[in-house]
Amino acid sequence: MRAYYPALNALGLIIMIFGLLMGFPLGVSVWLDDGATLAYDKAVFATFVIGLILWALTRGGRRDLRVHDGFFLVAATWIVLPLFGALPLLAYIPGLHFTDAYFEAVSGLTATGATVLSGLDDLPISINLWRTFMHWIGGMGVIVLVVAILPLLGIGGRQLFKAEVPTPMKDSSLTPRIAETAKGLWMTYLLLTVACALSLWWAGLDGWDALIHAFSIAGLGGFSNKDASLGHFDNLNVELVTILFAVLAGLNYATHYLALMRRSLKPYARDPEIPFYFGVLLFSVAMLTLYLMYWQIHADPLATLRNVAFHVVSISTSLGLVIDDYTAWPMFAQLWLLFMGSFIACSGSTGGGIKMMRAMILYKQVLREMIRSLHPNAVRPVRLGKQPVPETILHAVLGFSFMYMVSIVSLTLLLSATGLELITAFSAVVASLNNTGPGLEGVGPASNYQALTVFHKWVLAFTMILGRLEIFTFLVVLTPAFWRR
Amino acid sequence: MKIIILGAGQVGASVAENLVSEANDITLVDTSPEHLAVLRDRLEIRTVCGNAASPKVLRDAGAEDADLLIAVTQSDQTNLCACRIAKALFNLPTRIARLRSTDYVDYPELLDESNFAVDFSICPEQVVTDYIKRLIAFPEALQVLEFADGVVSLICVRAFEGGPLVGHPLKALKFHLPNVEVRIAAIYRNGVPIIPEGDSIIAPGDEVFCLAATVHVRQVMRELRRSDKPMRRIMIAGGGNIGFRLAQSIEENYHVKILEMKQERAELLATQLSRALVLRGDSTDEKLLETEGIDETDLFVALTNDEEDNIMSASLAKRMGARRTLALINRRSYVDLVQGGPIDIAISPAHTSIGTLLAHVRRGDVVAVHSLRRGAAEALELIAHGSRKDSKVVGRPIEEIMLPKGASIGAIVRDETREDGRVVRREVIMPHHDTVIEENDHVIVFCTHKHLVRKVEKLFQVGFHFL
Numbered sequence: 001m002r003a004y005y006p007a008l009n010a011l012g013l014i015i016m017i018f019g020l021l022m023g024f025p026l027g028v029s030v031w032l033d034d035g036a037t038l039a040y041d042k043a044v045f046a047t048f049v050i051g052l053i054l055w056a057l058t059r060g061g062r063r064d065l066r067v068h069d070g071f072f073l074v075a076a077t078w079i080v081l082p083l084f085g086a087l088p089l090l091a092y093i094p095g096l097h098f099t100d101a102y103f104e105a106v107s108g109l110t111a112t113g114a115t116v117l118s119g120l121d122d123l124p125i126s127i128n129l130w131r132t133f134m135h136w137i138g139g140m141g142v143i144v145l146v147v148a149i150l151p152l153l154g155i156g157g158r159q160l161f162k163a164e165v166p167t168p169m170k171d172s173s174l175t176p177r178i179a180e181t182a183k184g185l186w187m188t189y190l191l192l193t194v195a196c197a198l199s200l201w202w203a204g205l206d207g208w209d210a211l212i213h214a215f216s217i218a219g220l221g222g223f224s225n226k227d228a229s230l231g232h233f234d235n236l237n238v239e240l241v242t243i244l245f246a247v248l249a250g251l252n253y254a255t256h257y258l259a260l261m262r263r264s265l266k267p268y269a270r271d272p273e274i275p276f277y278f279g280v281l282l283f284s285v286a287m288l289t290l291y292l293m294y295w296q297i298h299a300d301p302l303a304t305l306r307n308v309a310f311h312v313v314s315i316s317t318s319l320g321l322v323i324d325d326y327t328a329w330p331m332f333a334q335l336w337l338l339f340m341g342s343f344i345a346c347s348g349s350t351g352g353g354i355k356m357m358r359a360m361i362l363y364k365q366v367l368r369e370m371i372r373s374l375h376p377n378a379v380r381p382v383r384l385g386k387q388p389v390p391e392t393i394l395h396a397v398l399g400f401s402f403m404y405m406v407s408i409v410s411l412t413l414l415l416s417a418t419g420l421e422l423i424t425a426f427s428a429v430v431a432s433l434n435n436t437g438p439g440l441e442g443v444g445p446a447s448n449y450q451a452l453t454v455f456h457k458w459v460l461a462f463t464m465i466l467g468r469l470e471i472f473t474f475l476v477v478l479t480p481a482f483w484r485r
Numbered sequence: 486m487k488i489i490i491l492g493a494g495q496v497g498a499s500v501a502e503n504l505v506s507e508a509n510d511i512t513l514v515d516t517s518p519e520h521l522a523v524l525r526d527r528l529e530i531r532t533v534c535g536n537a538a539s540p541k542v543l544r545d546a547g548a549e550d551a552d553l554l555i556a557v558t559q560s561d562q563t564n565l566c567a568c569r570i571a572k573a574l575f576n577l578p579t580r581i582a583r584l585r586s587t588d589y590v591d592y593p594e595l596l597d598e599s600n601f602a603v604d605f606s607i608c609p610e611q612v613v614t615d616y617i618k619r620l621i622a623f624p625e626a627l628q629v630l631e632f633a634d635g636v637v638s639l640i641c642v643r644a645f646e647g648g649p650l651v652g653h654p655l656k657a658l659k660f661h662l663p664n665v666e667v668r669i670a671a672i673y674r675n676g677v678p679i680i681p682e683g684d685s686i687i688a689p690g691d692e693v694f695c696l697a698a699t700v701h702v703r704q705v706m707r708e709l710r711r712s713d714k715p716m717r718r719i720m721i722a723g724g725g726n727i728g729f730r731l732a733q734s735i736e737e738n739y740h741v742k743i744l745e746m747k748q749e750r751a752e753l754l755a756t757q758l759s760r761a762l763v764l765r766g767d768s769t770d771e772k773l774l775e776t777e778g779i780d781e782t783d784l785f786v787a788l789t790n791d792e793e794d795n796i797m798s799a800s801l802a803k804r805m806g807a808r809r810t811l812a813l814i815n816r817r818s819y820v821d822l823v824q825g826g827p828i829d830i831a832i833s834p835a836h837t838s839i840g841t842l843l844a845h846v847r848r849g850d851v852v853a854v855h856s857l858r859r860g861a862a863e864a865l866e867l868i869a870h871g872s873r874k875d876s877k878v879v880g881r882p883i884e885e886i887m888l889p890k891g892a893s894i895g896a897i898v899r900d901e902t903r904e905d906g907r908v909v910r911r912e913v914i915m916p917h918h919d920t921v922i923e924e925n926d927h928v929i930v931f932c933t934h935k936h937l938v939r940k941v942e943k944l945f946q947v948g949f950h951f952l
Contacts (some may be wrong), residue, residue: 377773380749388756455915 005061007069012055013074014146018081019047021137022025025130034124039091047084068482073142073163075477078465082106082140085134085407089409092127094119099454106461108134109142111350113222113320113437114428116358116457120227125208128225132215138468139219139350140189140253148182160409161257164469188257188381189350193218194405196245203237213321217245220350222320222437229445231323239306239323243313250317252348271354272385284312284340288333289400295330316340322445334440338427341436342404350466352435354404361389403471407433411463415456428452433467455456486510487551488846491537491567492558493520494581495815496609499835500555500842513548515558528874538566540574548575553846557583557609563590565601572602576684581845585726605845609838614730616837617811620830621735621784624716624809625706627692627830630698630748632857633865633898633927636911638699639670641857641862643825646689646712656683658708666915667697667705670895670931673858678933680893682821686810694857696929698913716783720744720807722768722798723789724754727813727834731786736761742777744768746789756794768798771805780806792819798828851942852927856935863938864895865930869922871947878928884918889940891933898927 026040065073085105089097091291100116105115108131121126123297137145141164175181197214201207212225230242248256251274267362268274288308289301307324314321326334333338343359345351360368364382371378381388408429415425420442427439428449444453449457466474476482486509490497493515501524511530513642514537515521522533529907535542537558548554556564564582571577573747582604584590596603619629624780628641644651650661655669679685686711687693697705717740719726724745732743732754737801741761746784753847753902755763767772768787781787785802787795792814799812805825811830814820820831840855850868873880883894897914914920922928930941 317951375762375764375777377766377777379745379748379755379763379765381752381755383756388752476870 002061004069004072005058006063006065007076008013008074009055009058010069010073010146011045011080012051012053012058014073014142015054015080016048017051017146017149018084018137018142019044019051021133022047022130023083025088025126025133028129029124029126030426032125034126034420036088036092036126038090038106038123042091042125043084046087050084051061067186069376071473071476071482072325075474077142078109078474079471082461083111085109085130088108088127088130089117094125094186095416097454099457103449103457103461106130107437108132108221109138110435110464111135111139111219111221111318111352112432112464113216114432114439114443114449114460114464115223115437118227118448118450120225121232123214124223125225128210128212128223129208129215131223132221132225135219135221135223136193136215137219139221139249140186141254141356144182145186147179147437148186160419161436164473166176173440179463183311184257184261188253188260189218190375191260192245192256193246196241196244199245200238202350203241204235205233209233211481213242214245216321217242218350219247220246220249220317220319220345220435222314222318224321229323230321234323242319243310243338246313246317247281249319250345250349250351253350254348255346261443269347270385272387273360275362277344277346277356277439280340280344281312281316284316284336285309285438288312288336292329294479296328296331300468303443311337312340315438316344316437317349318434318436322429322438325391325444325446327390327440327444327446338430338440340431341434353399357384358397360384361394362401364389365398400471403475404433406473407463407466411459414459418453418454418455428460429463435464437469486552486846488512488549488553488555489514489543489546489548489551490565491515491554491556492515492583493524493532494557494559494834496557496681496838496842498524499839500557501528501842503839504846505529512551512624515544516543530790536563537562538570539572539867543567543712549918551575551577553577554580555842555846561586565603568603569601572598579604579845581607581842583607583609585610587706595855603710607838607841609834610726610730612841613727613813613832613834614836617727617731617786617832618734620811621716621719621739623702623706625710626652628857629702630857630864632864632896632929633911634896635699637696637896637913637929638694638702639694639855639857639895639931640702640706641692641694642706642709644687644689644691644693644946648687648708648710650708651687651689651710654684654686655681660713661708662701662704665701665704666913667695667699667701668891668895668915670694670696670864671862671933678805678862680889680891680933694933696915710782714783718742718778718782719784719786720774720777720782720802722784722785722787722802723751724763724794725788725790726925728786728788729754729757731788732758732761744773744777751818751915756930769794774802774805782807783809785810787824789813792816792930796823796828799826803827803829832849850945854938861935863932863935865932865938867928867930867941867945869926869928870943872924875947878922878943879924881919882919882921883916886922888930889937892937893931893933894928896929897922898929899923900925 022044026044029036029040038205082102082105086101089101089104103116143164195215196217197210200210200213231357255267255271285308289305292304293301298307311326312322316342342353345353345355347355347357361382368380368382382394411429412426416422422440423440428443430438431437443449488509489512490501491514501513505511505528513530514533518534521534525532534547544693545588554575554577556567558564561584568580568582571580580603582603585608595601623629626640626642630639669681671694671771672681694711695705719739719741721732721743724743732741736758742764743761744766745754751765778929779802785799786808787799789795795812799810803810811827812828814831815833824831836856840872843854844851848938850870853866855864871879894916897916899912901910933936
């Protein structure tokens, strides 16, 4: 057991910080006197004290974190934090089942946005703020935040960082010191969020609505404080602002950071993912608009464009806010949205899925195999921009993609074996694994995850964490080899 | 003139060879005693063994009273460093450096007096690459040379049965191409020069050198042979410096395949090239050539470091159906053996690239020197300076200029300047016996023999005896 002390010690620290972060909605609650104050002070107190106890008990075993500790800590953090994140919800909403609260907190922290709650419009502001604030914290990553503000995690920091940041190129860092990199990413993230909140406010939302949705958009989460999601406002400007910032949040934050640091747009031109990202987005919007105009789903071409543009961006970047019920669309269009969500978001963004970079590497690998069968002597490294992709990363990407498929198939089978209708099961798994949120049919935008059984909710919560940690970081901890030291 | 040449590689050796015959004192510096010994036995030069970037070695080589430093070692860094030292310690007046990496060339301010102090930089690989590119653009030509920044071209074409002008006297050219100014500079029949007259007849198999404005080159070529299909599929053997540069500059416009032996180099090429197909393998491997469709290849370019390999692979490619073959060959004896046979064009990298370098070395206002027919003949571009009083050229009609026998003025490029000095238009003049040369004209002179070059240069110098 002592072997886990260093990781547990860091975990205690993370829990304490999480407790302090909970102080933000507590403050809001006190200030607004919205009736949730009692729920919060208990939750904040419990979280902080438990973190403190854990930290104090394991202080003796403190040392720099190793690779092993890194995986354990990241997995443990993502399983344990939702427990604390669920506390305010449990305390405020009477009769809320523990499973539902945990599901909601996982969905929040993993920036998925699948909700089991209804009557959101009547919840106090601070509760809704907490839900999307969790998106915001989890979007960029709790551990990245801790690395940024607490350099005392020491040498293990880079290990942790690599385990949490969603990108296949784990070794590319922006600055020589990992703490600087983490700080840079969080500052960029903060700036984008502030800009988003101000824009939403300008577009016509009131201050709290703007802030709540800005957290949701920047983290590409998908919670809203309205049952009808963003459709509640029926405001074109709000939708345009959302599209803009969702597109920005779906880009690599490292690129944003470089552009800000150098005050130039060149880093965007050099990012190899960007042409494909925008290419696929624009193609999808154009194609689906024409397709839906043909089927005459919406009243007129402009309404079609508005609906398609919003949902394509929202679902494919894994945001998950909706303005209408897209399950009225023909099945092809719905599946297209779901399919897009699995690879559009760029590496290093707050989005989910296999990431654009991996999709590009896979596509180029396929091209290479074809050229190789035509020209047996051809030498053709897989390249991103001008950079060759090392074989080790190529293999990692192939392995990852395989595990991604396996996860989707096996979890879908598990859900349908336990009584869920196939499309619902499939789309729930895909939407959870990609951290998108809304799926199709039973879990579509018109309904939510409330109706699922307790077992299904646990499976999907697990799927969300699996997706957020890009499968391997989480699965490694579940292998026997990990525990056999 | 006292000249120091750093580096006794291919370029250094052929520069030495070319300059030694022109009564220069040459000192060659290299780190390899063997290289130096071979050259010392063959040429009348002094050699110094040592690191070219060391002040002591440069002093030993006589940098203190040398007129010219030519730094052509393999390493860019050594060349730059040597130029800087020559300027700082010895105040050597003219410094020429070979720079391969485009990295340096992109920052011209690095080369000025206060930094590396390089007066001229040359990249032999780039010169050869450009030369091959022109041959690809004009697939019918044996040689394409440009003068006056590309305004005028000199092309060498082998006349073929069926060309509209073949079998006709030269004066018929006027009727064939009424609007095109063209000058037949020389005709070589079986390797012997014929001074072209109005009634000389072009026979099939003749190598014809024509000067024309670059925009008219295609029309002129059509008169001498049926035009070929344009090139589309190009196979390059050898991914060295030249092969890589060539592939990089033509991959957008042609289907390029490039063969490279070494796995590591092949991988590097593949990461740098975006459209060309990189193949790892031996260019003399019949099976490989066959699977890669050599019979449908329009041009096979053999550019490896091994000239025997180049000859063999190009011959093999020709035999297996490549439409045209081109090989990099240094030895003149080999060139005579294979050119016109299995290999359509032999390129000597030393001869091709040396012209640019020699232009800087030679006195007077020589802009370019190109060797033709593997160095047997030369074409020069000179700027006429002075006035009728102090020049033997300016202000005189062509017939009054005392050109040595075997040299002829091929074309004149005259800048039309506005009042503020900006060049408005460059006019190409095909001179007649009464054309008067003006100051600042670029005059292109064709010499049937190399030793005429010095006489022509003298003629263009502004002389004191006219005062």
